[in-house]
Amino acid sequence: xxxxxxIGNINILDLRNATxxxxxxxxxxxxANLVIYTRxxxxxxxxxxxxxxxxxVELPLDVDVRILMGSTxxxxxxxxxxxxxxxxxxxxxxxxxxxxxxxxIATGLAGFVMMGExxxxxxxxxxxxxxAKQVMGxxxxxxxxxxxxxxxxxxxxxxxxxxxxxxxxxxxxxxxxPHDISSELLERKVAKLFVSGTILCHAENAQAIQTRLVDGSxxxxxxxxxxxxxxxxxxxxxxLLESLPATRLYCTAPVLVETSVASALLDERLExxxxxxxxxxxxxxxxxxxxxxxxxxxxxxxxxGDLWLMDGEHHLWASRFDHLTGKATVLVxxxxxxxxxxxxxxxxARLAKVHNRGVISCTPxxxxxxxxxxxxxxxELVDSTRVDEESKDWIGNVNCLTL
Numbered sequence: 001x002x003x004x005x006x007i008g009n010i011n012i013l014d015l016r017n018a019t020x021x022x023x024x025x026x027x028x029x030x031x032a033n034l035v036i037y038t039r040x041x042x043x044x045x046x047x048x049x050x051x052x053x054x055x056x057v058e059l060p061l062d063v064d065v066r067i068l069m070g071s072t073x074x075x076x077x078x079x080x081x082x083x084x085x086x087x088x089x090x091x092x093x094x095x096x097x098x099x100x101x102x103x104x105i106a107t108g109l110a111g112f113v114m115m116g117e118x119x120x121x122x123x124x125x126x127x128x129x130x131x132a133k134q135v136m137g138x139x140x141x142x143x144x145x146x147x148x149x150x151x152x153x154x155x156x157x158x159x160x161x162x163x164x165x166x167x168x169x170x171x172x173x174x175x176x177x178p179h180d181i182s183s184e185l186l187e188r189k190v191a192k193l194f195v196s197g198t199i200l201c202h203a204e205n206a207q208a209i210q211t212r213l214v215d216g217s218x219x220x221x222x223x224x225x226x227x228x229x230x231x232x233x234x235x236x237x238x239x240l241l242e243s244l245p246a247t248r249l250y251c252t253a254p255v256l257v258e259t260s261v262a263s264a265l266l267d268e269r270l271e272x273x274x275x276x277x278x279x280x281x282x283x284x285x286x287x288x289x290x291x292x293x294x295x296x297x298x299x300x301x302x303x304x305g306d307l308w309l310m311d312g313e314h315h316l317w318a319s320r321f322d323h324l325t326g327k328a329t330v331l332v333x334x335x336x337x338x339x340x341x342x343x344x345x346x347x348x349a350r351l352a353k354v355h356n357r358g359v360i361s362c363t364p365x366x367x368x369x370x371x372x373x374x375x376x377x378x379x380e381l382v383d384s385t386r387v388d389e390e391s392k393d394w395i396g397n398v399n400c401l402t403l
Contacts, residue, residue, distance in 0.1 A: 009033075012067065012091065013050075014402040015041045016059060023047045034115055036065075036089065057113050057134055063087045067400065068094065073150055076100045079108025090114035095172055098144035102127045119172055119196060121148075140196050143214060145170040152197065157181055163189040170194040174218070177201040178229050183208040193217070200252070202229070223250045227274065230255075237261060241269040248272040257281040259307070263288050274298070278357075280307070280331065301375065303329035304352035310336045318342045327352040332379060338362040340384065344369035356381070 098121035152173035174197035356379035
């Protein structure tokens, strides 16, 4: 008899063509985000052992379903040259452009099911919603302005110069104005503005932008006057600080202060810092940094000793401690597996703190030590010794599985 399979997590479980035999080969499924089936296969759901199911959807029989993952833009050419109306299963984001004729929606789209964000212009929302069988996510309706930008936009002077005076602009994404641009130019060129995502601008332009925003736009974040916008990850070392005049920084990505940074230099060169992401700083510089930023508004990690950044897939081997002088602070934003040979006593003695914003796999004994060392605890701790004792035929995580 063929060994039954156990599966971790499945994004889409497709049972439209499943049979008693194909389902019988699956012993257990951890979690399923979306299960799709037809009227003929609905009864097979009860034959499966699934931990958690986010949603189930019955699809019509004899329909060719297109599965779309990620972000998809539907334009006026999308439904051309197809033999039958399309039935869409969307996992992600779908954006309809405003110049699609309503008749193309009526004849080209048989229906759709989606888990994600639906973005549609006002002139098409009725026709699109009439085709929706199920929408699990946010619906964004935007004005069908003459100027529509699909995707995020960096608002620079040259972009404004190219616009006609009094333009109506819709941005399907985020808007960033990285520099102080002329408010007179902005007011002359843009009459109305819609932004589906967030808006980041300088204080000097905030009023001109906010007064032009139409209902439904995203939130506005303002860079205070006198602050320099730093949109990329920033590493502050002595060389960089020495090249800067006394300055104020507004950072939207993580900021790392190197251990080599001198306290006096940091105090002299950095006037103020606002960080909308994580700020990572050596513990000896705490007294200086607390004068430069608002700790109630900023998430700060003060690290002791060496800083071990785990931002991808990492394995912490026992030998790494042989080369460590003093203690280390671990910051996990990816996936970290701890060598089972490392004793809990070594972890508590050699690590100052563990900040977890990702996934840490360790033994049950190590887990107790890690929990006692946790600072940030936004991530997950996983038992690395857990095995499927009932079956060795194990499949990890699957994006789309058809039975």
